[in-house]
Amino acid sequence: GDFRGALAAASADGDAARRPMALVLSAIYWRNTWKYQARGYRHFFWDSGAMLANLLAAAGALGFEPRVLAGFVDREVNALLGLDPEREAALEIIPLGPLSPPAPPAPPVDPIDYPIVPLSSEAVDYPALREIHSASMLDTPEVVRAWRRAEPLPARSPRAPTIGLPEPRREAGRAFGETVLRRASTRQFSHEALSALELSTALASAAGGIPADFPSQLVSLYLIVNAVEGIEPGSYCYWPGGNGLELLSPGDHRSRSAYLCLDQPLGGDAAAVIYFLAPLDAILTRWGNRGYRIANLEAGYCGGRAYLAAYAQGFGASGLTFYDADVGRFFEPHARGLDAIFVTALGRSARGGAREPAPLRIR
Structure with a gap:
């Protein structure tokens, strides 16, 4: 049957x-909690966000x-979708395709209860994760509409002159399909430098910005x-409006960056590390x-x-975990009131990685 009407009603x-058509991304809890326990909850959204970066680029093209x-x-x-909320939950809905006449009324939604093959012989339950997810649920379409009416965050602005970066490339590196196929997490960075143009493009x-039902640019990029x-070398805040960097503290911070990234050498070996x-x-x-x-x-x-911009241009990237509070303190006082959300390191792989000329639209 055609259930677009039911999906439209549920999403207001x-x-x-x-x-x-529409895609719905979901999270099976155990796929993250086996490693990260209840803290795996935020990985649901890091991972689905990374998937959306690929999906929206392809769908937009x-x-x-x-x-x-x-x-x-x-x-x-x-x-x-027949999801058991004790084990799996829907995260995001992505309607796709050109507008067409409205779907007919949806047929009744019968319960779905197919037998499944378990991911492993046993799974550990983390009630805190389910409690967190339940506490963020929306109960009615009216509540969804009210949620979307929230005011955007006030705009932030630099506190000091910024250093202008080169105009970002609009096309660079490998073709999109090859970029996605090659995209991975770099396991060891060399200390080889990136160019300012490569960093600017990334x-x-x-x-x-993400095309979504909430305002973009909730996160700020510190480096x-x-x-x-x-x-x-030093710490910076990136300002996308003017494509510039605001210098916060000059100096060699390699060892500190490695520490902030949960004592992982990748954080110190990378050419640049983005802290969201x-x-x-x-x-x-x-x-x-x-x-x-x-x-x-x-x-x-x-x-x-x-990640996409890095692999398109022929260098690597790696998403990293981190010491939450220490990241915030490192960027104070400039970042006072902000919380560490995610980290991505950029650099050239110690195993090499030649740049290739096939064009990819990355903006």
Whole structure:
């Protein structure tokens, strides 16, 4: 049957009933909690954000006009897909394709209860994760509409003159399909420098904004620059409006960056490390507990865009875990009031990686 009407009602989005298809990303809890326990919750949104970076780039290139719906009635969408909320949950809805006549009324949604093959012989339950997710659910379409009416965050601006970066490339590196196939997490960085143009392109791509039912640029991009041609080593804040860097503290921060990235050498060996920070208190005030979802989702999406720009240009990237509070303290006082959300390291692989000329549109 045609269930677009049911999906549109649950998401309080009439356009969802007029698109020829929709994708729903979900998270199976155990796939993350086996390693990260209850803290795996934020990985749901980092990972789905990275998937959306690939999906939206491909869908946009095909003219599918993608838009992410993070607001919906969780209970109804989970039931529509037959998801057991004790083990799996819907995260985002992505209607795709050109507008068409509205879908007919949806048929009754019968319960789905197919037998499944378990991921492993046993799984550990982390009740805190399910409690967190339940606390951020939306109960009715009216609540979804009210959630979307939240006021955007006030704009931030530099406190000091910025260092202009080269105009980002609009086309660079490998073709899109090859970029996605080659995309991986770099396991060892050399200390070889990136060019300022390569960094500029990666930052502009990361900060490009996500087409969604919540305002973009909830996260700010802070950096530790270790080896970028023409840019002094130090810590910076990136300002996408003017494509510039605001210097916060000059100096060699390689060892500190490795420490901040959970004592992982990747954080010190990379040419540059992007720290995505967001004002969680302000976000939770505006968007309630679901604000935690969208902050992590946008950070994962921005990190995924940085990945694509890196691999398109012939160098590598790696998403890293980190010491949350210490990251915030490192960038104070400039980042006071912001919380660490995600980290992406950029650099050349110690195993090499030649640049290739086939064009890819990255913006």
